Amino acid sequence: MRGAVYVAQNEDLVVEDLDLVGPGPGEVLVHFAASGVCHSDLSVVNGTIPLPPPSVLGHEGAGTIEAAGEGVTKVKPGDTVIASFIPACGSCWHCVRGETQLCEINMQLSFTPHFKRADGSMIPGSIGGTGTFAEKAILSQHSVVKIETAVPLEQLALIGCGVTTGVGAVLNTAKVEPGATVAVVGCGGVGQSAIQGARIAGASTVVAVDTVQSKLDAAQKLGATHGVLAGEGQDPVAAVKEITKGRGVDYSFEVIGNVKTLEQAYQMTRRRGVTVAVGVPRMESQYSFQAFDLILNEKQVRGCIYGSSQVASEFQRLVTFVETGQLDLGAMVSRVIDLKEVNDAFRAMEAGEVIRSVISYQ
Ligand code: COD
Numbered sequence: 001m002r003g004a005v006y007v008a009q010n011e012d013l014v015v016e017d018l019d020l021v022g023p024g025p026g027e028v029l030v031h032f033a034a035s036g037v038c039h040s041d042l043s044v045v046n047g048t049i050p051l052p053p054p055s056v057l058g059h060e061g062a063g064t065i066e067a068a069g070e071g072v073t074k075v076k077p078g079d080t081v082i083a084s085f086i087p088a089c090g091s092c093w094h095c096v097r098g099e100t101q102l103c104e105i106n107m108q109l110s111f112t113p114h115f116k117r118a119d120g121s122m123i124p125g126s127i128g129g130t131g132t133f134a135e136k137a138i139l140s141q142h143s144v145v146k147i148e149t150a151v152p153l154e155q156l157a158l159i160g161c162g163v164t165t166g167v168g169a170v171l172n173t174a175k176v177e178p179g180a181t182v183a184v185v186g187c188g189g190v191g192q193s194a195i196q197g198a199r200i201a202g203a204s205t206v207v208a209v210d211t212v213q214s215k216l217d218a219a220q221k222l223g224a225t226h227g228v229l230a231g232e233g234q235d236p237v238a239a240v241k242e243i244t245k246g247r248g249v250d251y252s253f254e255v256i257g258n259v260k261t262l263e264q265a266y267q268m269t270r271r272r273g274v275t276v277a278v279g280v281p282r283m284e285s286q287y288s289f290q291a292f293d294l295i296l297n298e299k300q301v302r303g304c305i306y307g308s309s310q311v312a313s314e315f316q317r318l319v320t321f322v323e324t325g326q327l328d329l330g331a332m333v334s335r336v337i338d339l340k341e342v343n344d345a346f347r348a349m350e351a352g353e354v355i356r357s358v359i360s361y362q
């Protein structure tokens, strides 16, 4: 079985032959059909997300349950599932309060080794133990959600991270209401999903902001009403204010992971506006704002992980949006690739060539 191993920081992933140990009690063996390549995988490799090598990366996958360990009740062999990079154990302090995006068993799963390398050493699937850059993986039953649909698995994979994060940021974290004005700063896979979420929410104005013109063009097909090309002397804050009669937007979303663009997102919201921070900057980064402005203008800043989503029901809701034509995932799959092309997919992502590359294992 092939898997792409993160062997060292800032080095290419290496496709290796791996074995699996399990499934143990409460675990399932998933045969992945597809995995998206998300910026966060690259963020692990470049050290922005501090997860140590070696591990199998990938956290945006869909496939079929091949085997279930003792005591598994949530799924059975043959079920179609989407992997959830944050589990929903259902019984920790946060899960019982309807905050499964903060499930407390998450960290432990990122460090539970299930893959056996040729030298006999064991390594985990990182980012919640999902390991979707392998043809098969062992996951906790709390890290998979059963889906009933005819939507292609290459599209379902995107729901595992980017779509749930982006659409969820709009519908769950911000709860954007019909008629609202929205700006999305950063239009990669997650940002394009936020733009679609804003359209689903009935926003009247959706401003896409990116440094790459082709991302703005894609955004306009997916629901953006305006595009702002940032960089090279262009001030996105001034451009967004001009579109909103000088006031700023009701809601802005930072979907890059950069303190400078988070500050821009904050500046482009109106008085009492809400800034949602989706992208994760390097761990040592600090974000500051003028307290006077925060208070006198009743500004609001909100963090967002996994679109504040309750995955057990949210994944199927997103699938329904796809089935009813409200969410276009086909337009977000820029390239379908083989696992051995994963390093080139990172390069293409950094070069701004793709919204999403999707690895197909079929
Ligand atoms: N101004 C405007 N746009 C910019 C700028 C800038 N200064 N710099 C880059 N961009 C654009 C790029 O052109 C690109 O279109 C986009 O920003 C970024 O897109 P991608 O495709 O590289 O990244 P995504 O969409 O896959 O991921 C973005 C995240 C912010 C979600 C991700 O990188 C991140 O921070 N993840 C951690 C948060 C998280 O929830 N992680 C868990 C798994 S994702």
Ligand code: ZN
Binding pocket: 038, 039, 040, 041, 059, 060, 161, 162
């Ligand atoms: Zn991701």
